[in-house]
Amino acid sequence: MKTYNRILATLIMSASLCSMALAAPETISKDQVITIQSVSLKQAQVMAQAAEQRAKEIGVPMIIAVVDASGNMVLHERMEDALLVSIDVSLKKAYSAVALKMPTDKLATVTQPKTELYGIQHSDDKLITFGGGFPIVVNGKIVGAIGVSGGSVAQDMDVATAGLKALK
Numbered sequence: 001m002k003t004y005n006r007i008l009a010t011l012i013m014s015a016s017l018c019s020m021a022l023a024a025p026e027t028i029s030k031d032q033v034i035t036i037q038s039v040s041l042k043q044a045q046v047m048a049q050a051a052e053q054r055a056k057e058i059g060v061p062m063i064i065a066v067v068d069a070s071g072n073m074v075l076h077e078r079m080e081d082a083l084l085v086s087i088d089v090s091l092k093k094a095y096s097a098v099a100l101k102m103p104t105d106k107l108a109t110v111t112q113p114k115t116e117l118y119g120i121q122h123s124d125d126k127l128i129t130f131g132g133g134f135p136i137v138v139n140g141k142i143v144g145a146i147g148v149s150g151g152s153v154a155q156d157m158d159v160a161t162a163g164l165k166a167l168k
Contacts, residue, residue, distance in 0.1 A: 037139075037143050038068040038070070038074075038143050038144055039066060039067075039069070039144030041074055043136075044074045046166050047064075047066060047136075047163035047164065047166050047167060048064045048066065048077050049166070050165065051146070051148060051159045051160060052077065054158065054159045055079060055151075058151070058155060058159070060155050060159075061080060061082040062082055062086070062148050063078045063086040063087055063148070063150050064077045064148050064159075065077075065091045065093070065094040066094060066144060066163075067094040067095055067098055067144050068144045069141075069144055071094075071099055071145075082150045083149070086149035089128065090132070090148055090149040091126075092127065092147065093133030093145075093147030093156075093160075094133050094144075094146055095126045095127070096127045096133050096147075097134050097135045097145035098142060098144060100127070101135055102135065103133065103134045104129065104130060104132060104134075104147075105131030105153070107127075107129040107130070108130050130153050131153040131154070131156060132147060132153060132156030132157055132160055133146070133147040133148075133160065134160050134164055138167070146164060147160070
């Protein structure tokens with residue numbers, strides 16, 4: 001009977017602790033809430049449409065990726081006959097642009113030997129250090145990034161820029 005009472009007492013204490021942990025949190029003031037503005041799906045679709053149009057104009061099938069402010073995919077579009085390797089590359093370009101808050105063509109310069117960011121591309125397997133990824137800036141805040149792959153670096157940058165211009 002003593003063992004039963006000990007088990008029952010333990011269960012009651014555990015239940016009490018659980019109910020305390022699940023109790024409603026204290027009221028949070030508006031000053032304590034951080035709002036992260038991020039690119040919307042609609043904005044991403046507008047950008048992708050403009051980028052795809054530009055890719056058609058130059059005759060190069062592309063893959064277009066748009067990520068939010070946290071680097072998570074919002075949109076990923078593959079044009080017919082685009083290079084398969086560009087699926088991963090486009091996402092990495094977008095992620096790199098938002099993660100490092102700079103266009104990926106600038107990374108090519110600052111990641112060379114004897115520069116400040118040399119080797120950073122080895123710190124995260126999602127980083128890429130060549131052009132085609134750009135941060136999306138709205139009202140002075142980075143809200144996401146676009147990454148384009150499928151052509152030369154210059155073509156990727158041109159198509160990505162067309163996508164960015166569609167938001168303005």
